[in-house]
Amino acid sequence: DQQVKQNSPSLSVQEGRISILNCDYTNSMFDYFLWYKKYPAEGPTFLISISSIKDKNEDGRFTVFLNKSAKHLSLHIVPSQPGDSAVYFCAASGGVNFGNEKLTFGTGTRLTIIP
Amino acid sequence: DTGVSQDPRHKITKRGQNVTFRCDPISEHNRLYWYRQTLGQGPEFLTYFQNEAQLEKSRLLSDRFSAERPKGSFSTLEIQRTEQGDSAMYLCASSLAIGRIQADTQYFGPGTRLTVL
Numbered sequence: 001d002q003q004v005k006q007n008s009p010s011l012s013v014q015e016g017r018i019s020i021l022n023c024d025y026t027n028s029m030f031d032y033f034l035w036y037k038k039y040p041a042e043g044p045t046f047l048i049s050i051s052s053i054k055d056k057n058e059d060g061r062f063t064v065f066l067n068k069s070a071k072h073l074s075l076h077i078v079p080s081q082p083g084d085s086a087v088y089f090c091a092a093s094g095g096v097n098f099g100n101e102k103l104t105f106g107t108g109t110r111l112t113i114i115p
Numbered sequence: 116d117t118g119v120s121q122d123p124r125h126k127i128t129k130r131g132q133n134v135t136f137r138c139d140p141i142s143e144h145n146r147l148y149w150y151r152q153t154l155g156q157g158p159e160f161l162t163y164f165q166n167e168a169q170l171e172k173s174r175l176l177s178d179r180f181s182a183e184r185p186k187g188s189f190s191t192l193e194i195q196r197t198e199q200g201d202s203a204m205y206l207c208a209s210s211l212a213i214g215r216i217q218a219d220t221q222y223f224g225p226g227t228r229l230t231v232l
Binding site for chain 2: 004034036041042043044045046049089091101102103104105106107108
């Protein structure tokens with residue numbers, strides 16, 4: 001039972017344009033969502049997070065949007081840079097309200113930025 | 116370097132052997148997590164500690180797996196009688212939990228890649 005889904009295994013975007021990565025979840029107990037970036041042979045690197053009490057969070061070139069009614073979140077990267085090429089994982093937890101601190105991850109989207 | 120560290124980075128072993136991995140969390144972090152990642156999948160939760168107490172274990176953690184965090188600082192994950200299906204990247208993460216005020220962000224180490232021949 002895949003509770004966090006990333007339906008696009010790969011995405012290619014021209015340098016300088018916007019990259020949009022999508023994530024859907026099924027468990028309504030999730031209340032905290034995170035995006036991680038992973039290079040080969042390295043551990044996931046934290047990028048940005050959002051609590052369920054918000055619908056948007058920005059940090060520099062990265063913005064995460066949360067649509068609770070649709071159980072959908074997205075990560076926008078603008079402008080995209082070659083160093084953004086990596087695998088991006090969406091993750092969710094029920095940490096605050098339900099004491100479920102473990103992260104449930106999606107299967108990842110490989111982003112390739114074309115120079 | 117003040118990030119999460121893991122040792123070794125790579126381990127090749129023969130089926131049936133025991134292996135032990137170590138994780139050193141970020142120094143002020145009170146929570147420590149273990150995850151496993153296989154090819155084409157996202158990391159999957161195995162277990163976590165708050166200080167020295169092991170608070171949750173996944174059903175993925177068979178009785179061949181044991182984890183400890185004896186002094187609430189570093190942790191070890193041991194796999195006994197390894198099987199080929201144990202081949203994976205084993206990831207450690209740590210976080211600073213400050214109660215129910217807000218959810219904590221987990222920071223990951225570089226992982227230990229286990230290959231069972």
